[in-house]
Amino acid sequence: MAKILIPTPLRPFAGGQDSVDLPGATIRELLEALTAQYGDLRKHLYNDEGKLRSFVNVYLNEEDIRFLNKEATEVKDSDTISIVPSIAGGRSWQPWKHRLCR
Amino acid sequence: MAVPVAVPNFWRTHTTHLLSAIGNTPLIRLERIAADLPGIEIYGKAEFMNPGGSVKDRPALNMILEGERTGRLTKDRILLDSTSGNTGIAYAMICAAKGYKVKLCLPKNASQERKRMLTAYGAEIVFTNPAEGSDGAIRRCREIYESNPDIYFYPDQYSNPANWKSHYETTAPELIRQSEGRITHFVAALGTSGTFVGTSRRLKREIAGVRCISAQPSAGFHGLEGLKHMPTAIVPAIYDQAIADDNLWLETEDAYRMVRRLAREEGLLVGISAGGNIVAARRVGQDLARRGERGVIVTVLCDGASKYLSEPFWDDSL
Incomplete structure (x- = not known):
């Protein structure tokens, strides 16, 4: 089971939890499992075409999945996935330094 | 004989202190953004021209x-x-x-x-x-x-009356002077709410019948930099909901699209909240045009795009 961290504004749509443990081999499978369990999250994360909304940033541990294999990025049981809205610029402007800043 | 080309008249001709360069920003008419709305004028206050680059x-x-x-x-x-x-x-x-x-x-x-x-x-x-x-x-x-x-x-911008008063004392009087008192609608999205509260309070005192319309992200989870979804956020102490004649709900993607449009059609390279403000201003204009009414709609171009250029939303497919 990988751990998905739920950002504060989405917690009311995920049973008030700050994290959810779910099974899945890729980011896509995990987010599918998440939105299957908590249907109200779907419209916040995906657009009408079923794509992740453009301001939704997903990190595998500290890597932005845009710089990995996007939604096909593979996930291990010990991994932590963060969903962070692109407020105040969620994405680093240096492609070689694409970690979520500590 | 060659006719000399007129040199543009630059009005900032005297030396000034950096801090005196804050405010007195131009009010820019958005011709093409409002071109499909008969009888509607939309103006944006060019706050990105402040020395720090924003309305703040x-x-x-x-x-x-x-x-x-x-x-x-x-x-x-x-x-x-x-x-x-x-x-x-x-x-x-x-x-x-x-x-x-x-x-x-x-x-x-x-x-x-x-x-x-x-x-x-x-x-x-x-x-x-x-x-x-x-x-x-x-x-x-x-x-x-x-x-x-x-x-x-700790000035606490969310609770400090000096926040909204800056707009009451400067932004609003500038708008009244620049529009020659013709403003019919003022539109602004809410962050600390200082711009909306301060400007609206003054406009309502000075211009009879002016309507002031706030805008907010449609949900607590959004990408509208600097803006707040009041029903789920820590509500700023200076926010006064009663001032708004109406409130519009904004989608992040609409603001992104408007930012790209403002760059290409108006030559205005502005930030996401400015895009959101123009989305809201256009919605007010569409409503008026549908009813066959005229309107002078004014909003704020909060900041420029320089801090957002590395964001993925400039890509048209988003």
């Missing part, structure tokens, strides 16, 4: 001046506040010019451009949990202040 220069300066007037800000105190970006840049700029120390709490996911700007002005940055957004920064800032209140000046 106005409240930041007024809060600092107020701190000096009341003796709460002295050279041996550190200015401390939470900010998603622009207010921090304004504080850092003004304090650098005036010789004050600055400490700012901002979410870890703030862009590199912002962090570098703040550091370049000499400000100290405290990073807060990105998942908690600007509310997390507010909470952290309060903890730091309460642990040592004697060494800090």
